[in-house]
Amino acid sequence: MTDSQNHQQGKKEIIITGFGGQGIVLAGIILGKAAAIGEHMESTLVQSYGPESRGGSCNAQVVISREMIHYPYVSHPDILVCMSQSGYDKLIDQIKEKGTLIIDQDLVRPGRGLTCDFFSIPATGMAEALGRVMIANIIMLGFLTAVTNVISMDAAQKSVLESVPKGTEKLNTTAFQKGHDYGLATLKGRQKKAAGQAGAMS
C-alpha cells in the first residue's frame, strides 16, 4: 500500500519507543483506546514483550485507521515517538519520508540531517518538576495530541482518565494538559517564526 493511499484512508501507523517501565505500552494503549472508543475508528496495538519490560528497549506499535486493519505490525511509521536513545537509533531509519518524529529532548539526542517533521519536548524534565518522573508518558501523549491530529483532545483526555490507576487522575490530567500546552506553544512558535516574529521586539 502506498503512502498516498494510507493518507486517503486516514490510516496512521505509530511507534512509541523507550525503556521498559516508562509506560510506553500504556501510552500505546491510551492512544489506541482514544481512537477506537473516542473517535469510533479501528485500532490495533502490538507490544514488544519479554525481558525488555524490565528496563531494556521496548516499543508499542499502534495502527489507527477508518477501515478494518488487516495487519497490525508497523515497520515504517508515520509517527515515531522516541523516549530513549536506543529506540531512536534503532528506528530512525525506518520512519516514512514525510513522517513526524517526536523525541523527549532530555533522553534523546537526534542526529543531523533529518528530513522528516521534527518535534521535541523535555517530557522527563517536566515530569520531574511535577514530582513523578513516571508521568512523562502522559506528558508525551498530550504533546502528541497537540502537534499531530491523530486523535482529538477530548478523546485523548477521556482515554487517559480511563486507563490510569485510581487516585492519580488529577496528576495525570495536569500532566496531559502540560504536554498539550507545550505542543500548542511549539506550533504557535513555528507559525510566528515563519511570519518573521521570532521575538517580542521585532
Add this chain to the structure above:
Amino acid sequence: MDDFKIILFLCNWGPHTAFQTLQDNGSEIPDQISMIRIPCTGRISKSLLFRAFEMGADGVVLLGCQPGTCRYGSGTATARENTEDTRDIIGMLGLGKERLGHATFLPDESDLLLQFLNDFCDQIRSLGPSPLLPIPMPESESVSRESVAEIVSYHDAFACQDCGKCSSACPLALIGKPFSPRELVNSIIAGNIDSPSVNKDIWSCLTCGLCYDRCPSAVNFPEFIRDIRHVVRKNGGNAREAHGGFFQSLMRAMTWPGLKTQRWDWLPKDVDLDAKSKILFFGGCAPYFDIFFRNHLNVETTNIIEDSLRLLNFFDIKPALFKDERCCGHDLLWSGDEENFLKLAKMNVDSIHNLGIEEVITACPECYRTLAHDYPKHGIPLNFKVTHIYELLEKEIGKGAIDFKKIDKKITFQDSCRLNWLEKPADLPRKLIRRLKPIRFREMQNNGSAAICCGNCAWTGCDAFSKALQVKRLRQAHDTESELLVTACPKCQIHLRCAMEDPFLGEELNMEMIDLTGIIAKTICWE
C-alpha cells in the same frame, strides 16, 4: 465667557517694572489676571505651577527676565524647563498645554507685555474653563483620641512586646537615622500623637514591610502607619511631601470627572491593541514620571509599559487600553489622603466595570497591590481579576517552546517592596530571572524577604537618609560585581537613578538598570 482666573507669576526684576509702567499709565490690564510678585521665576517649581491649576486657575503665566538678564544667572533657564515639563504634563492630563505660558520681558517693554497679557487672556477665553475645579483642602480638625485608639486596636498594636526586632531590621534605622518603629508605636499608644517627633517620624517610614515580616506579634506596621497618616493629615499635619507635593497634586487632580486624559498618545503604532478585548492593560503613571524627571534623571519608565504590551502581543494577547485611566491612588493612600484615594478607586472600578472587563493586567507593583488588595479592603468590590504581568509571563513561558537569547552581562536584582510582601507573586520575579540567560545572576547581600527599599515610598518624607539608603543599595549591587541591575518597579528606577546623579558619588554608583519586563521583552524568542 469672562468668568475665568489667570494667575500671573511676575518676576520682581525685569518684567515687574514693565507691569508697573502699565499700572502707572492706567492701562487696561485684564481683570481676570491676578498678579503674584515673586523674587525669581526660577524658584517657581513645577509643583507651584501645577498647584495653581489644582486650586482652580484656568490659566497660569510665568513672566521672567530675558535670558542673560536674570539677576541670579540661571533663573530664566530653570523657569523655561519647569514650564515645558509642566506644560507637557498638563497636556497629557487633558487640561491643554496652552493654559500654561512662559515669557520674558525687559523692563521697558511695557507695550509688548500688555499685548502678551491680552493675547493670553483671549487664548484662555477660547479654551473655556479648566476641567479642574478647586479641590477643598481638608478642614483641620483636631486628632481625636478615639480615632487614634481605634487604629491602635484595629491593628492590635498593643500586642507589641517591646522586643525591638522591628527597629533592628528597619532599613532607615540601620542607615543611621534616629528612627525607631518600636518607639514610634509606643509613643502613639501612649497618646503622644501630637508630639513633634511623632509628627515627623510617621512620614519617614518607608512602609516597606520588613518590620512586619520580623514582628513576632504580627503587627502590620506599614498599614498602621498608613492609617495614622490619614488621621494626622486630616488634622492638617504637614505630610512632608517630596518634590513640593507635585505628585500628590497631580493625583488629586485626576479625581476630577471631567478630565479627558491623553496618556496613551506616545505609544508606538505597531503595538497591537483591541478596544473590544475583555483583557485590560492598566499602565500606571509612568508617562507622567518620565516627563517630570526628564531633565534631571532621564528615567525611561514608560518603556516598562511598552515592553509589557509587546510581551502580551508576543503571546497573542491584544489588550484594551483604558482611555480614562486614572492613577490607582497608591501614593495618595500611603501619604494620608484616603478621601481622594477612594474617589480615584471608585472612578477606576466603575469605568472598568462599564467596559465589561474580565481581567486587568498590570506591570506596576504598586498598581497591582492597590487594585488587587487595597480596593477590596476599602470596600470597593471588583468584578474582575487582577493579574500581575509576571504571573501571566510565568504561566505562558511555563507552557514551553520559549527560549531566551544570551545576555552578555552579569546581573543582579532589586526587589520591589510591594510585591515582596504579597503571598502570590513574591517569588515570581526570581523564577523569571532564572529562565534568562545572563553570564551570571548573583543576589545582593540583602535580598528576597530581607531586601531593602530603594529609599522612598509614596513621594513623602524624602531626606538625606533616603539618599544614604540608595547609596547603600547601589554599593550592594556593585559588590555583586554585576553590570546590570534588574528592577521590578518604576519607582526603584527613579530613586536609584537619583543617587547615581550625586555629584560626588555618582560615578562610583553608576550602573545600568533595566526593568524585568524590559529584559524579558528584549531576549525572549520562540524556540
